[in-house]
Amino acid sequence: MLLLAGYSCKQKSVSPNGIESNAYDRHVELSWNPVELADKYEIYVRKEDGDYSKRAEVTDTLYLDFVNDLGKNLGLQYKIEAVLGEESRMIGEVAVETRTMTEEELLDMVQYYTFRYFWEGAEPNSGMARERIHVDGVYPQDDQNIVTAGGTGFGLFALLAGLEREWISPDEGLARFEKIVDFLANADRFHGIWSHWINGETGKVKPFGQDDDGADLVESAFLMQGLLAVREYYKQGNEREKALADKIDVLWKEMQWDWHTQGGQEVLYWHWSPNFGWQKDFAIRGYDECLITYVLAASSPTHAVSEQVYHQGWARGGAIQNESEAFGYSLPLLHNGSPDYGGPLFWAHYSYLGLNPKGLKDRYADYWEHNRNHSLINRQWCMENEAGFKGYGSDLWGLTASYSTIGYSAHRPGNDIGVISPTAALSSIPYTPKESMEVLKNLYYNYGEKTFGRYGFYDALSPEEDWYPKRYLAIDQGPIVAMIENYRSGLGWKLFMQAPEIQEGLKKLGFSISE
Template sequence: MIRCGLVTGAIIIYSMLALAQPKKQAATHTYPNAIAPVGVIKGLSDEALLETVQKQTFRYFWHGAHPVSGLALERSNTVLAEHYWDYINEAWGEPNFSKTKFGPDAGAIGGTGFGIMGTIVAVERGWIGRDTAVKRLIQIADFLINADCYHGIYPHFMDGRTGKTIRFDRLDDAADIVETSYLLMGFLCAREYFTNDTPREKYLRKRVDQMWGAANWNWFTNNQDTLFWHWSPNNGFDMNFPVWGWNECLITYIMAAASPRHGISKEVYNGSWAGSKGFRNGNTYYGYKLPLGNFDKGGPLFFEQYTFQGIDPNGLKDSLGIDYMEQARNHTLINRAYCIENPKKYKGYSEQCWGLTAGDSHKGYAAHCPDTDLGVIQPTAAISSMPYTPKESMQALRYFYEEMGDKLWSKYGFIDGFSLHYNWYAPSHLAIDQGPIIVMLENYRTGLLWKLFMKIPDIQQGMKKLGFQSPWIK
């Protein structure tokens, strides 16, 4: 795996987990159990379909979690063992995983945060019991309290059995503030939801307070007006990777500013985020103005999904006058319009089959967008955009489920990606793609996670510090 550099706005690219170029048609082979197609029920109402998709996707985080730590696994196909490798070898030829496989214990720190938010949804909707959920969250919290941590910040990947860091590469071998911001966003939502005066819920809240208080965001400024993505006891700030925008990292700045003990100043936000050359756009594509970002036609759609699992974009504006719902909606509509135009003439792209974002492809993990279009659709892209484009996203969801379900729908929800052009279907699910499906559909339906996160006093103070206005901010 590698990090993509500044020209891509700090997108996380997992290209070293690449699957080999297909030699046969994968759809004709037997799937591993976790991605084996399961039956669909046609004719469901919109509400019943949303419930079905959320509940099935939640299985990834509940049944598919690491058995020791409870962490969300980075991807499903690291734990399918010999059945997965048999499938890969038979269907695609034998790829060289010797230097790239992170192993069956690779837990995703950011993906775990998304899974925690999904667990709240599961309790609210009655899929699991409240006390059962609290036990799982305590399992995760207790594990993380004793796991590798660097100035209160966790690594991107962690061994779910030992708590030891799994390094990205020789320099990126310790703290990752972006993934930690996703993790703590999830835990803070849990603290707001599980408020009963019971020993377990009180204990969970205490654990969350410990992690939230320990995260030293200021350390990652390196005494500059810049927030740096990584730090390592072995390499210091040698990665030299500022967190600059526009991309998926707005939540990182909000969390860093909101910290009651180690909060960054607005000068840091201005110096490496809102003041960066990659922040503003202002161009119009397909009739939609795109306020933010240095990508032509916008970058991957996860830019508009990770932060806004907790942050409500409705009525959200910054000191520059940026309307964040306009940004999210227009970026999504531009992405869809590009797929409808389909300048590369890929088979299958249409008004109901659209959505380019980061995920697996026939060429490996890639940050799919109009600039990097490999003919692969990620179901999470359109589905997790439901709060912004409900009509268009529902049309895509019905197509994925009702028309393509025999190839896309599995015991963990939709597989990560597919290409009708190359007749390729991902043998995988990814935590960072599955999580937003559950959370963003719930925000569309009830606003549950927005209500929990946006009422937190620390978050409100942090947003005020950075110059944000919102109906939630007092």
């Protein structure tokens, strides 16, 4: 265990009446215990010796007050009242002070808030990450208990960061990991592979589509990437911690990667269903978000695929190499469907929460250079802004898959409708630290309450359409926490890359590793 030191966002103050408060640079967070039969709560604020004025009415027991309109470095006093019919009942008062924050403190704040998606927002029975959370409490298709394999894998890195930054205690963290691993051991699996969506109450598959009701190899790869990092974190621990690591090892060894070659073809296939077999027939070929799938498949101690599956399948017999250049940045790998400017930015994130791209090279690319250039091309596209979308610029860029004004969409250069996804720039922070911080500051300081809530920045926004939905997706929140942590300490990279099977698998595929 590494135990990172530094500023902690969890240092809330608690008033004698039970109101918890934490003041940041431009907002104050207040939370309190619910009052039985309360219809709503009224929040009042005053500055120093001024009079109270009504600030908000809410039905929740957590309130984020963005105080840009009141000034900076403020001394404020809040009063909270519960409204029960025609009567009001005082809950209490609390004093706070906002303060100018350093970049490190801002990163810590964003990382902590986003971590809460996977800690406080998790599905209670399984401990896994909910597929989505809508702040208004409305879950589409009654899926509040539907958890996601890939999003949970990303969330495991978030939980590890939370442990190291002492946002949760060692006992709390271990108990959560045990709950998740025990749930996964009993959930539906197909040749050791999980489905994309799982019912968090029953462990049964929730079909992702009409003929997608079985194994999802890519989502399971994202999940195992996180699980192996957890195994490495605990494998030298006490008896209980070693037992958890051993359980993960069993799940890892039961994954039949070779099954997904359809009997020995030189490519991996994404889906298999007990009802539809190989009907989807989706061969995984690069380049997109799936590199980690091939790395894990080659690294398996029990059901590995050959290096030829990687070179002929993923790398298309060498045709994955690309000579494209955009805005002066080369793109060494041929992106599926977007060879000139690159695909959505999650392609630079999902496989690299544990797989360290620093110094990672094979015969096809230098992966650090590739991912950095991919991020910079995406940024420059937004800065050029040929469509003239409102808000775009050096401090608002980032196209990736997210919620959209037209439904869920994989935004990228060439498929740009004026929607920015915060996860795109924030998760690219290891590659573009200064450029990503510009976006973080802009979103927090200038957009504030429109873009930032209980679990960090909301999934997407469009100043062009004045569209600011208060929605979250696990697969977008997870990379934010994980990649900020990799930028700050390299935690996820250190843990995953130290796994001996991964080291051997990378050598087998012809990768060299040097930082």
